[in-house]
Amino acid sequence: MLKLNNIEVTYLNVIRVLHGVSMTVEDGAIIALLGANGAGKSTTLKAISGLLHIEEGEVTDGSIEWNGERIDKKYAEEIGKMGIIQALEGRHVFEHLNTEENLIVGAHNRRDRHAVRQDLEMVYDYFPRLKEMRRNTAGYLSGGEQQMLVIGRAMMATPKLMMLDEPSLGLAPLLVEEIYDIIRRFNTEQKTSVLLVEQNVRIALSISHYGYVMENGRVVLDGTADFLKNNEDVKEFYMGLSALGTKKSYREVKHYKRRKRWL
């Protein structure tokens, strides 16, 4: 179980971007982290996976606990070894390796060689497209295939917690649904918890169990997926629907008056 306890993140000792974020990721759950651009979602993920120091960021207050052990001062590769694997935003495939080699790199920290073969088959089972492309250089794969490869690579590490940063970025709607189906299947079959950062609120809430909404470096709303799906504010501000479930007309409402001030 991952627990974020009131964390603050400061870049360069000067710019504070997270002002006390708390959240819990239960074992085996899919948690969605929602919010507008610049709300601090990616920073939260980087704080968990230990990538902040690259941008001279630091967790200045609060704690991050993974099964009771504090990880907010650990290095990224240690955190990776503990079973928290992040698939970075924007498809960082190893472009000079082929698809299969990319996947095998995902199993870099594992000692059980035979299981790696099996898991390779498992990933190919989830993503049949990758099996067709197994000998192709990753740099030449299409955007959708690269996204599949990145998720597949994260799966190869047999993570206990998989963090996905915008897996739908730049993908066709059909492909997005396919990928989300696979994430859900992976979650139920392998019992891996998933922490999902997503702009596409509708699809993220369709597969997740619980969600957090962030704004300006704070969690402003959280609840079960059903609660968030039916919440008026989420509907209006993130899905663009009015109370009736139809597309909203800007003529009728002075929507800025309805906008909640979160504090």
Place this chain on the structure above:
Amino acid sequence: MSLPCGTRNYNYAEDMGIVRTKTHWVLLIAFLVILFTAPLYFGNYWLGVFNLIGITLIAAIGLNILVGYCGQLSIGHAGFIAVGAYTAAILTNRLEMPFLVGLIGAGVVSGLIGIIFGLPSVRVKGFYLAITTIAAQFIIIWVINHWSLTGGFVGIKVPYASIGGLVFRSESSQFYLIIIIAALCVFFAKNLARTKVGRAFIAIRDNDLAAEVMGVNLLYYKLLAFFIGCFFAGIAGALLAHWIGFLNAEQFSFTESILYVGMIIIGGLGTSIGPIFGVIFIRILQQLLTMELVPFLESTFTNFPAGFATGVTPMLFGLVIVLFLILEPRGLAHRWALFKSAYRLWPFSY
């Protein structure tokens, strides 16, 4: 974050201004006063060090434009400085031209040679370009050693710099000459980064494909960066020639080229203040190690073989640089920027 609290832009002139607050003015004037009265407080020894720093600074600024802003790695900078130095020497000694003609000539010739060696940058990038610029270093030094006009291995004498009837003979008069030219170069480089050309350089460095798509002419701007960078090297070379008074290809070694890259990295690539920090750091460190530490070690550890200290100091020098890069990977300019913003925002840093 870049401006002090409460400083606002009310018109374009203010927006473009470099010096913005009263404190800026006070600090600037105080600095200039101290700088220009330096010969009063320092002896010839330290003035010599300052002169070397000034000359190095001019060359480093050029390299910073080429490497820091435009992203074209060059490891042949000492070669281009040599071109400038020998051009000035030939113009003033063999052809008996005035100093200023030699100075400008050195810059132009060096810049043109730079364009020739910059041509590969159109096709190759990064490490590959670095290798081709190493070629510049070796070809230039070879030509200098084997050409009668340059004096070959014997070297060439250079007269004192003079403008009109004014001859820059003493260390302090040369200090003024060098510092004024260095200040002009700093000013030019600071402003270059804020112009269309400077933005084109940075665009090429950050993403050359995107820059090309937006209509930046890569060939033109890369070669322009080579010209400007090597022009500065030429000016530095000419000043060096007149300052030392005697030229020999040994002074422009490959080590020196690498040291120049080291200086701008330590200072902070692609910043206007970076080269100043880097040059002062490296030159003072060199000076302290060779002039202070070597005699100290020799006299303290008398039972070691003679000359061991001269062997140890380069290692110490390397060690300091390595430690520095580990502890301060983004250069001194970054630390300076952090210090400034922390100072301005104190006590509520966020």
